Amino acid sequence: MKPGIKDVAKVAGVSPTTVSRVLNNRGYISEETRKKVYDAMEEINYYPNEIARALLNNRTYFVGVIVPTVTSPFHGEVVEQIEYYLSQKNYKMLLCNSKNQMDTEKAYIDMLRRNQVDGMIVGTHNAVVETYSKLKMPVVGIDRYLGEHIPVVSCDNYAAGQMATRHLIDKGCQHILCIRGNSKLKMPGNNRSQAYIQEMEKVGLPQMILEVPFIMENVEKQKLIYDMLNAHPEIDGIFAGDDSLAVIALHVARQKGINIPKDLKIIGVDGTKQILGFVPELTTIQQPVKQIAKVAVDKLIDLIEGKTAESCMDLPVKLLEGQTT
């Protein structure tokens, strides 16, 4: 049994009301009594109950964060930064990994509501948009459209696609493959391949797009890319929608004995610390992860405090040139 105010009062030899007044800094309390109470708290290991306070104030300072999985480098880094910025404002994070299962995501949403979170930050890939719209609760999407009135925070996805495609064209690529996720999901990230299409049209180069769903296993993703490179040996450039796809393409190409970057150039998007550490040779367009996390947290807290919050989808990206282009 966790110790309560009554236990503190007993050990300190004062009334529970006195303990409560010390904790809430209310009314006059002598220095001696105050010390007695704090000593008793220390002795029996009592901590003021923030949960009880939350219940009284109808405000828990809990924020639910739902991502596909923290083992994806982008989401891992986003979660780390969100947790940091939330903790700076005394908010606590309830982390949920949806594994891209719609049922799991819905169950998490219910759980978060029963636990009275003040709001949610969501970066999942599922199409449970109607669920979020109906929540009547502060919600912010990270690179996801979650409903008409839910603000979205993301990098400038169009600029990312444009920068990547132009980089490959500038390096002399003529047959550029764009590898992207499932186009049926309406996501801000779709602007990456949209920019690819428009840049290729501008210079009159042929477009090739390969869809590789995020939820597929790595071996299946490898197979799709392997088959594509076999069917189209003319491919001399790959713009992958994210670094994980770029690294898979890189390994497939190496297995096929293709000389990189001489015969095939590869560029990704994300530029997380992890990818930079594990695959430093990769050329990529870096997302401003810290900024994305900070803006998302700020907007969520604005909503929680009853203010309005608009989407912010133009956080700046930058080219990090490695040895794969």
Added chain:
Amino acid sequence: MKPGIKDVAKVAGVSPTTVSRVLNNRGYISEETRKKVYDAMEEINYYPNEIARALLNNRTYFVGVIVPTVTSPFHGEVVEQIEYYLSQKNYKMLLCNSKNQMDTEKAYIDMLRRNQVDGMIVGTHNAVVETYSKLKMPVVGIDRYLGEHIPVVSCDNYAAGQMATRHLIDKGCQHILCIRGNSKLKMPGNNRSQAYIQEMEKVGLPQMILEVPFIMENVEKQKLIYDMLNAHPEIDGIFAGDDSLAVIALHVARQKGINIPKDLKIIGVDGTKQILGFVPELTTIQQPVKQIAKVAVDKLIDLIEGKTAESCMDLPVKLLEGQTT
């Protein structure tokens, strides 16, 4: 303002007591009334308050999880799995990234206590052992000693070191460098280098140990390894205490133009999905991450339920042979 029982009662046209009886399944309630209450809950978006129930029952079903950072592949995967196993038992995870700052870790411990977590699972690198011992609360360490009576869950670290060292010896290495973390921290992982020392003694080979603290920046780690390889060109094998160190060593060696595996063989420890995806060529000793997470969660719940729990530090590891040895 979140809707409460009174609001449900008003919309349903019944008394708050009736709503409470429906929610708690107490006493006779007609089907008609029950439906009215559930319809009203749906209409005004009311969710039963688990926080209030937690307060009544002195049990929150919150578990605090403190790791250095979810962006480390091992901790990211452990956190994902812990969250999964906790959610299977209706527990919720409050995630804390200590960034290996002792003050941050202490502040998190206080925060978790004020929020009445039922227990904690801790995998940090800091020496705040006395803090955990004094908690008088269920705590489980992941690959960390946290105090005399706190159970530890880990892989068989000695077997990992033995398997890795023998593998390099079997492959013909004569001058094997062991790269490990800070030896001053008393951690189960130290058994990895302990096994290296004993295996090298057995076969009469010279021992070389390089300490590379976990908290160092990657560029500093690279520099240390670079300098070591310069000073000892005879090194023909590297046993890195974890995959992140192994990958850094791999990149340093490639930069120096060393032929891998011909002139230098490298093996790590962890074998997470991420490393297997990003650096599939790495030979490594794989930890059973799912099992570690499951056992840690089971032991914590045992402690929460008043049962006893012993340490479990011999979860099996296995060799995954890639192209770096």
